[in-house]
Amino acid sequence: MKEIMIATKNKGKAKEFKAFFSKYGIEAKSLLDLDEPIDDIEETGSTFEENAAIKAEEISNLLNIPVLSDDSGLEIDFLEGRPGIFSARYAGEPKDDRKNYEKVLEELKDVPDHERTARFVCVLAIATPGEKTVFRKGYCEGKIGLEPRGENGFGYDPIFIPKGYEKTMAQLSPDEKSKISHRSNAIVQLEDWLKGLQ
Numbered sequence: 001m002k003e004i005m006i007a008t009k010n011k012g013k014a015k016e017f018k019a020f021f022s023k024y025g026i027e028a029k030s031l032l033d034l035d036e037p038i039d040d041i042e043e044t045g046s047t048f049e050e051n052a053a054i055k056a057e058e059i060s061n062l063l064n065i066p067v068l069s070d071d072s073g074l075e076i077d078f079l080e081g082r083p084g085i086f087s088a089r090y091a092g093e094p095k096d097d098r099k100n101y102e103k104v105l106e107e108l109k110d111v112p113d114h115e116r117t118a119r120f121v122c123v124l125a126i127a128t129p130g131e132k133t134v135f136r137k138g139y140c141e142g143k144i145g146l147e148p149r150g151e152n153g154f155g156y157d158p159i160f161i162p163k164g165y166e167k168t169m170a171q172l173s174p175d176e177k178s179k180i181s182h183r184s185n186a187i188v189q190l191e192d193w194l195k196g197l198q
């Protein structure tokens, strides 16, 4: 079976990549599958693209194989795009999904429905030894709900209501999420590259 290494330690992302790539007959491994643990990579960039490149290139250099990374986050219009690239640690260290979305709900307290628009963003970077890093970007438009609902997914899924839906992302099945998510919108743009994978 073909394999691809994903430079992530996020369990939720790793699960989504595994499900998505298995449809293409590709096994997606993540940093969580390595026997030797790898130190956390410092995301020092100021854009999703910069952070995605840092993660993919660092692991590609280390393992000397092509590596895919995902830098993603939630942009809320009322908060001028925050938490954005700071989504993972919005409520501080150590990173905590529940504290992050509770902080967002608090900041949006009393903000009316039509001003709660937001989008998930996902930038994928593919670093191949000796080649220029390539990028793909996907979005999922929606709004922030009034309270958390649902148990599926991860991160901000319990408070994110995709456009055209009543349910939150965490109330959708993994299959339903994979049809509309920012991540899958970015992954489908990789089809040509996936076909060339050894």
Ligand SMILES: O=P(O)(O)OP(=O)(O)OP(=O)(O)OC[C@H]1O[C@@H](n2cnc3c(O)ncnc32)[C@H](O)[C@@H]1O
Pocket (backbone or CB within 6 Å): 007, 008, 009, 010, 013, 043, 070, 071, 072, 073, 074, 087, 088, 089, 097, 100, 120, 153, 154, 155, 156, 157, 181, 183
């Ligand atoms: O860097 P890696 O190891 O991949 O894992 P991470 O969780 O730190 O990932 P990011 O730096 O890309 O931060 C993305 C954060 O954005 C949020 N996020 C991204 N995709 C999401 C999704 O599909 N559903 C809900 N929240 C998401 C979630 O809080 C993530 O922790």
Ligand SMILES: [Mg+2]
Pocket (backbone or CB within 6 Å): 043, 088
């Ligand atoms: Mg991260």
